[in-house]
Amino acid sequence: MRPLLCWLALAVPIATFAQGSAVPDYAVVSLIGDRFTVADRNTDVRREGHQGYSFPLGSASIDGAVLAAVKAVVAEKMPGANVSLDLIREPAVYEAESEVLAITRETQALVDALQPVLGHIRARRLVLVSKVREPADVHFANVYQERPGVLEGLGFYLDPGRQIQNTETFERSAGYVGVFAHFRVSVVDPRTQRLLDEERIAETRPVRDERKEPWESLTPEQKVATIKDVVTRQIGNVLPGLLERTR
DSSP states (O other), X not given: OOSSOGGGGSOOOOEEEESSSSOOSEEEEEESOSEEEEEETTSOTTSTTOSOXXXXXXXXXXXXXXXXXXXXXXXXXXXXXXXEEEEOOOXXXXXXXXXXXXXXXXXXXXXXXXXXXXXXXXXXXXXXXXXXXEEEEEEETTEEEEEEEEEEEEEEEEEOOOEEEETTEEXXXXXXXXXXXXXXXXXXXXXXXXXXXXXXXXXXXXXXXTTSOGGGGSOHHHHHHHHHHHHHHHHHHHHHHHHHHHO
């Protein structure tokens, strides 16, 4: 691995949207919305560097939704808290995140690698939303399907269905598209740059419409909306406890 993109030490611009001029109680950074991955049951996600096919997202739509979701939870659970929303869209930052994920699951290593950027954030607490690599699994009601290997960040796990022999004929089982979100919500002390607490999420929401091919079960707009819904719901589930434990 390169020396964690030493050029990150150069000034990386951060778009900051703060309430008031005082040092914020909470700063929020999201590093999950730069791209999405499409993998299927034929993808050997166990192979290094072969976790599916990634597609860049040209807008900050998902990271923006994450910032808004965190802000809403802070406003509800910590009334009167001052919040700074910090939007980072530099490719170097996302690349550094990917490099750290390739060698360790430890969040502190990511915080250390991004210190040239995160060190400029002034707040009492930093809420950092970042990617993790977790096993691919899908739940349909009481049916659990686990796939080998890991998937990172946000995306879609596609199962096109199978041909099943039934006496002398073949029938095709219904496939599905699983909308997955593998990320962590971490609370960091910006003064010391140390991780205080975190929660990891590995959620897959399966969708299938037997009248359509699995990938067509959702329109492009519905795919993005479903990713946002999965992510924001999970933030709503885990963040209140994190705020309480690290207040």
